[in-house]
Amino acid sequence: MAAEDTSKVSEAYPMNGGDGPNSYAKNSTYQRAVVVVAKELLNKAIVEKLDKDIKLSFNTFHIADLGCSVGPNTFYSVENILEAVQSKYRIQGKNSQIPEFQVFFNDHSRNDFNMLFKSLPQNRGYFAVGVPGSFHGRVFPSASIHIAHSSYAIQWLSRVPEAVVDRDSSAWNKGRIHYSNSTDEVIRAHETQYNKDMECFLHSRAQEIVHGGLMILMIPGRPDGTPHSHSLANITLQFLGLCLKDMARKGVVSEDKVDSFNIPMYTMSPQELKAAIERNGCFSIEIMSDLPHALVSDTISISELLASHLRAGLEGIVKQQFGEEILDELFRLYRKKCEENASIFESETAVNFLVVLRRTAD
């Protein structure tokens, strides 16, 4: 893929499809653990914050999962939301009015929807549909969604900022694959892109979510005040860049390809997100809180976990730039790099945060 192309994609890179050993389906344990710790918070949010007289469409409650990937995490999240809505009806003494549910699984049109559909839970309590398209634009009719949910997805930008892959620009991100350990210009270009994308995201959702409906976001972020370079989510990406540079030095990949490769992922702080929500003006912030750290498993080392987690999420974009043949070696090196730097993962700061927004009346 030519360098120029990387900056032009507005349809981003799908997670690793299928159900093979490196698939997203089998390597999203961490995201799953976050869903589990969030369950209680989510239940409370829905019971307390969802408009109790929310207007239904022919007695059907519409739930959307934005950036759903191929499962199975999306199914756990949806199940949790559905149970919370049902329990809200019960608490209100409206057992007999519990609606039917229709769940809209959304992701890029290049997502593996065939895999998603094949793995839908057999005895699900909802009608399932797949919605192809970028959540940076409109994907649903006006006022048609009661709860929109998105977990570990809105950190993806819609594209790599143009200047970052332009060799003649002062914001050219030479020799790095992420903005977080780069120059101020590169960081600014990403901040600008983030602001644009978040504006589009919130504007679209404001049109799609019914008044009194909720948007629930789980986001891997950086704590307020932490520089981009010190955020743990970013450091894991920087490590991948170092491994690619090592491979370029050995002649396994071309230096040019490393120079033109950028991962369009932005690690936002709660403050930045808050500012974007306020600029949009259509949502009230009902909850914005850190998620407790997820205990994944002690049978797997942190390096192993990070390598499988990163591979599942980034294999698509890496393959497109460097070809399939480098994948095994790259993620082997990556795991080694993590092992060598294990102490960083204890000292640097990470935060996962949960945000619950309510669509206010215009």
Added chain:
Amino acid sequence: MAAEDTSKVSEAYPMNGGDGPNSYAKNSTYQRAVVVVAKELLNKAIVEKLDKDIKLSFNTFHIADLGCSVGPNTFYSVENILEAVQSKYRIQGKNSQIPEFQVFFNDHSRNDFNMLFKSLPQNRGYFAVGVPGSFHGRVFPSASIHIAHSSYAIQWLSRVPEAVVDRDSSAWNKGRIHYSNSTDEVIRAHETQYNKDMECFLHSRAQEIVHGGLMILMIPGRPDGTPHSHSLANITLQFLGLCLKDMARKGVVSEDKVDSFNIPMYTMSPQELKAAIERNGCFSIEIMSDLPHALVSDTISISELLASHLRAGLEGIVKQQFGEEILDELFRLYRKKCEENASIFESETAVNFLVVLRRTAD
């Protein structure tokens, strides 16, 4: 695949996915031609028969295509319906009230939805979603669909009747792959299955379609009073059976596999469908008429057309029983068989019919 399995699938065989030379996408010219000739009838039906005060869900009009396959025909049909609904609003002087449209593309969960989503028209005037699941059961929430459409799909039964693949049954369909040239017992087993399936189909749609909404069906059928053995749609399947028997004689495929292979497709007559609709009782028949014969192209012979058409629709089910390696040879033989019997295609009777049903109030 073992003989026993054939009778147990309730999820049937998807059309040939992808966009290769034998794909459904590239070999559904005939179905396309039917859609084109039906356009005017369809427009008239919607303008005249759709309830003018139909209740919308948040100002969104919901169209479903049942058995959509991978496109492109489904996109033409949907576009035609959408334009007809818009023109109805204009005729009523309700230009400013033209709703948003959401289109539900439904097919079995094994349909190639990835391909469908990639080939969605760029500038479509609707929000698109994919709905996995058999239309013999519920796939949508109650009263959520305004127009349901299905073209060349409801001739598929949900399964091969059990007795037909049971060697100990008097309805065992030995040596044939279709009921139409078989014994009375085999025909009766298929009639029974058709009646059950149509009951489930109509019952599900009665729950899903809004009062005053329409169901539009295009069906390859046999004229009233024509025996199954003489219907053209059936003869094309009988020819495929003869080719398989030839291959069995030559030892290319096993006779056992031919004996246990059955194509679960039922060619209904208008009268049979009418009876099923009356038994269901939730729909009024607004239109039931023959579709004019579709002129496909004179640059392609009828045998070529039939072979490509049949391959696109049946490759999946044939491959599952006999393996991929026989496909080229089988459809070459099939084309030859059609050429040798070209006169039959002029003398025997075929009918495509259009049915427009209206969901009546309970």
